[in-house]
Amino acid sequence: DIQMTQSPSSVSASVGDRLTITCRASHSISAFLAWYQQKPGKAPKLLIYPASNLQSGVPSRFSGSGSGTDFTLTISSLQPEDFATYYCQQGHSFPRTFGPGTKVEIK
Amino acid sequence: QVQLVESGGGVVHPGRSLRLSCAASGFTFSDYAVHWVRQAPGKGLEWVSLTSSDGTSKYYTDSVKDRFTISRDNSKNTLYLQMNSLRPDDTAVYYCARGHGDYHYDAFDVWGQGTMVTVSS
Numbered sequence: 720d721i722q723m724t725q726s727p728s729s730v731s732a733s734v735g736d737r738l739t740i741t742c743r744a745s746h747s748i749s750a751f752l753a754w755y756q757q758k759p760g761k762a763p764k765l766l767i768y769p770a771s772n773l774q775s776g777v778p779s780r781f782s783g784s785g786s787g788t789d790f791t792l793t794i795s796s797l798q799p800e801d802f803a804t805y806y807c808q809q810g811h812s813f814p815r816t817f818g819p820g821t822k823v824e825i826k
Numbered sequence: 827q828v829q830l831v832e833s834g835g836g837v838v839h840p841g842r843s844l845r846l847s848c849a850a851s852g853f854t855f856s857d858y859a860v861h862w863v864r865q866a867p868g869k870g871l872e873w874v875s876l877t878s879s880d881g882t883s884k885y886y887t888d889s890v891k892d893r894f895t896i897s898r899d900n901s902k903n904t905l906y907l908q909m910n911s912l913r914p915d916d917t918a919v920y921y922c923a924r925g926h927g928d929y930h931y932d933a934f935d936v937w938g939q940g941t942m943v944t945v946s947s
Contacts, residue, residue, distance in 0.1 A: 753933035755871075762921055762937035763871065774935065806871055810931050814887040815861070815873035 721746050721809050725818035731826040736797045740821045742790045742807035751810040754783055754792045757820075758803045767792065768810065797823075828852035828936050830922050835941030838912055848905040848922030848938055856880070856900040859925035861934060862907050864918035864943075874920070875907065878929050890916075912945045919943075 722745040732738050742752065750770040755763035765774050767783040770790055780795040794801055802825050807818040834846040848860070862874040875896040876885045884896050895908040905922050919942050923934035 751931050755934075757871075762940060763934070764937075765926065765933055765935045768926060768933040768935075808871070808873075808933060810927075810933050813876070813885045815876075817871040817873065820870045
C-alpha cells in the first residue's frame with residue numbers, strides 16, 4: 720500500500736497569511752494526487768485533482784504542485800472560510816489512501 | 827443538482843450485519859465509478875471500496891475484504907454496501923463518493939452527507 724504523510728499536522732495562522740501544506744507519498748504516484756477540504760460535520764470537498772488542477776468553483780487562492788512523491792497545497796491569502804482540515808489522497812493505486820490531515824486553525 | 831444521499835446507518839451489535847444505500851441524482855449514475863469512504867469519530871478519512879461504472883470491477887481495503895460487499899443497481903441509480911460480521915472498529919460515518927476520472931486513477935468529486943454506523947454491544 721502507498722502511505723501518505725502530511726506536514727504540518729496542525730497550524731495556527733491569521734487571515735491574509737500564505738500557507739503551504741506538504742504531502743509525501745511512500746512511492747511515486749506520478750501526478751495522481753488530490754487535495755480535499757473538510758469542515759466539522761461536513762463531507763470533504765475536492766479542491767485539486769490531479770496534483771495542480773484546480774476544480775471548478777474553487778477559489779484561485781488555492782494552488783497545488785508536485786509530482787512523483789512530493790506535493791504541496793498553497794493558500795495564497797487565508798480567508799475566514801478556509802479554516803478547516805485538509806487531506807491529500809493518492810489516486811494511483813488500490814487501496815486508495817489519504818494523508819492524516821492538516822488542521823488549519825485561526826491564530 | 828448532482829447529489830448523493832446515504833441511508834441505512836444505525837447502531838448494531840458486533841457480529842451483526844447492516845446494508846447501506848446511496849441514492850444518486852442529477853447525473854448519469856451508470857457513467858461513473860462510485861466509492862465508499864469512512865471516517866471514524868475524530869479520525870481521518872479511510873477509503874473502503876470501489877465499484878466500476880458497470881459493476882464488473884470491485885476493490886476493497888484489506889480490513890473489510892470477505893466481510894463487506896459493494897454493489898450497484900444502475901436501473902435504480904443506487905449504490906449499496908453490505909456489511910457483515912461488523913466489528914467495533916467499523917464504527918464510522920460512511921460516505922459514498924463519485925469517482926472523478928478513470929476509476930483506475932481517480933479522486934472523489936461528489937460526496938454524500940454520510941450515514942453513521944455504530945457497532946457496539
